[in-house]
Amino acid sequence: MGDVTTRVLPVIDQPTAPCCEPLDAGRLGVEQATALARRLKVLADPTRLRLLSMLLASEHGEACTCDLVEPLGLSQPTVTHHLQRMADAGIVHGERRGRWTFYSVDKDAIEAITDALKLGT
Numbered sequence: 001m002g003d004v005t006t007r008v009l010p011v012i013d014q015p016t017a018p019c020c021e022p023l024d025a026g027r028l029g030v031e032q033a034t035a036l037a038r039r040l041k042v043l044a045d046p047t048r049l050r051l052l053s054m055l056l057a058s059e060h061g062e063a064c065t066c067d068l069v070e071p072l073g074l075s076q077p078t079v080t081h082h083l084q085r086m087a088d089a090g091i092v093h094g095e096r097r098g099r100w101t102f103y104s105v106d107k108d109a110i111e112a113i114t115d116a117l118k119l120g121t
Contacts, residue, residue, distance in 0.1 A: 032116070036112075036116050038089055039089045039090070039091060039109065039113055040113070042085055042086055042088075042089040042091060043086075043091065043113075045082070047072065047074070047082050048082050048086055051068060051079070051092075052086070052091070052092075052105065052110075055092065055104060056105055061105070062095075062102045062103060062104040063102065063103060064100045064101070064103075065079055065080055065100065065101050065102075065103065066100060068083075086103075087103070089109075090106055090109050091110070092104060092105055092106060093106055
């Protein structure tokens with residue numbers, strides 16, 4: 001075997017500043033990212049996006065399930081299923097009135113989604 005040359009690197013006494021922010025310095029923590037992902041998954045459906053826009057555009061900020069069936073061209077159980085998924089994610093709230101349920105958008109939830117999507121701005 002031949003000679004092995006060992007190279008010694010110089011030690012710098014002064015710490016150098018990092019070139020940029022560490023990647024883990026983002027604004028979303030694990031819990032926040034999990035909650036946001038859950039809401040985005042629920043909204044990643046054309047019918048649910050249409051429901052959201054219909055509720056936001058409604059005159060009193062709410063709509064009865066029965067009023068959403070015809071414009072969507074879906075059955076009442078299907079519309080109810082979509083609204084329930086949105087309610088489970090905290091995007092809408094349902095209120096029973098007799099035999100009907102009226103849904104309204106949780107504007108704080110929508111604001112939280114839009115704020116999170118503005119992270120880079």
